[in-house]
Amino acid sequence: MKTICVLHSKIRRCRKCRLCTGRKHAVPGEGPCPAQIMLIGQAPGRSEDKTGRPFIGRAGKFLDEMLTEAAIKRSECFITSAVKCFPPSNRAPKTDEINSCKPYLYEQLKLVRPKGVVLLGNIAQKAVLGTDRTSQRSVVHGTNTSFHRKLGTGNRKPITLSGITYFPTFHPAAGMRFPKIARNIVKDMHKLKMLLKR
Numbered sequence: 001m002k003t004i005c006v007l008h009s010k011i012r013r014c015r016k017c018r019l020c021t022g023r024k025h026a027v028p029g030e031g032p033c034p035a036q037i038m039l040i041g042q043a044p045g046r047s048e049d050k051t052g053r054p055f056i057g058r059a060g061k062f063l064d065e066m067l068t069e070a071a072i073k074r075s076e077c078f079i080t081s082a083v084k085c086f087p088p089s090n091r092a093p094k095t096d097e098i099n100s101c102k103p104y105l106y107e108q109l110k111l112v113r114p115k116g117v118v119l120l121g122n123i124a125q126k127a128v129l130g131t132d133r134t135s136q137r138s139v140v141h142g143t144n145t146s147f148h149r150k151l152g153t154g155n156r157k158p159i160t161l162s163g164i165t166y167f168p169t170f171h172p173a174a175g176m177r178f179p180k181i182a183r184n185i186v187k188d189m190h191k192l193k194m195l196l197k198r
């Protein structure tokens with residue numbers, strides 16, 4: 001049986017896409033396995049690339065604060081990102097990079113067997129659900145017409161697939177810029193807490 005450690009050493013050696021040439025460390029993720037809660041971000045930033053650990057930079061500290069507000073312990077969550085290597089100049093991951101990394105994310109989902117998954121931002125949503133429900137793009141094509149209206153009402157409905165409930169929300173980096181977004185992320189984390197109590 002494949003263990004999470006075996007999978008993570010494979011990720012650390014991965015050369016499937018161009019991101020392997022610029023990385024210092026691949027960042028597979030960390031946390032208990034199995035775990036009831038899984039958090040999925042976009043891609044490692046500079047601090048994560050330096051250390052090989054997920055969400056330890058500024059966005060990570062902010063994420064920690066939001067977890068605390070929702071009374072969730074970071075140590076009880078399995079934390080990872082859709083893309084495991086740092087994109088140069090911190091640019092958004094490209095579609096082919098997301099696709100190269102997808103099998104690793106799906107293996108992690110199988111091994112971690114979470115009850116609830118928080119999808120932090122549109123890249124995580126695209127990788128897992130095939131849609132980007134909270135992004136500006138979905139606003140342009142959807143029913144909301146203003147970005148500010150979206151801050152309050154973005155389509156963040158939880159969705160349950162094969163026994164796992166996914167909570168699409170914003171990336172903590174967006175929460176750092178807009179307090180209303182931060183409040184909505186915490187709200188979504190509270191919804192997850194409710195699910196775990198059931």
Ligand code: URA
Nearest residue numbers: 041042043044054055
């Ligand atoms: N942003 C992410 O999406 N993941 C990290 O690990 C760090 C920042």
